[in-house]
Amino acid sequence: MVIIKILKIPVLCIIFSFSISCGVKANYTSEKFQKSFFNIGYKEVYYALQESNKHFKRVIALPVQIPPIGFTHSFGRLSDLDGDSNDEFEIEYRHINNPKNHYMIWVKPVKHGLPIRKEQIDQTFELKDGTKASYSTKIARRFNLLVFEKNGWQYVLNINKAVSDKVTPEILVEIANSVNP
Template sequence: MKKIFVLLLFSLCIGMIDVKAEVINDLEEIYLESEDSYTEVNTAVKESEEFFNKKIALPTRLPSIAFTHNFGRFSNLSIPKLEIDYLDEKSGFTHYKIDIASNEYKMTLPKDAKTVSLADGSEAFYFSRRNFTMFVIEKN
């Protein structure tokens, strides 16, 4: 009986803790109003082109997945790069991301990366990890 009383008292005390949690559901609020300085894709591309002094060609076709939002940013911290994120506000699993950096900052590919021949004769690499698949193209 004593154990039940202590357990009941403990659960009542936990239930009285005032928890103030803020849920952010709006992707625009998360991306555009964060300290990470995301912006519209065209603005980020323009900043990147000015920095690299080179025209950046983005893919003309995206995967046949419904995206509700896209955001971009140019970051010049450790590695200057353009990041573009495509997201679906209804799905936490639909996230397509493009990172563009200078060949000066080549990434080290893991040993299990597979090689793929592209239509123009160049090669690309891909590898998968638990939560994502990375496709790497070294071009221009």
């Protein structure tokens, strides 16, 4: 019995040391994780939204609600490519230790929106304001999409298919309904 008690102390110390070292590593990884997004043009959502409002010369209303899964980071950017047809505002929500918790919002003017064919639509929903929303599991390989239009903008809510049991089409509709002009 004495040997077992003596062995427990070093084992607990090793486990405690490991958990501390993992915590330190997570902080370093978080900084590296953030930097990887900043290096490809992402920034804080607020600043990216301001830049996008100025670029498009009108205000983009965002959903108030987010999916009921954990996120550790959010990033935004304006994609301002040649011409106007590919310009869009993007937000990414990520969890550093759980890559399947990945949610994106794309917003662009309706006239340059993502075309959706009938065969790509799994379900159609009606939002509270009467707007039609199309849900698709076929457009993107790893994401389910809810696409709808409000106030001259096309919104595309993208959720990783790996969390589709937690973020159902109905939840995406709730999120879409939280966009207020």
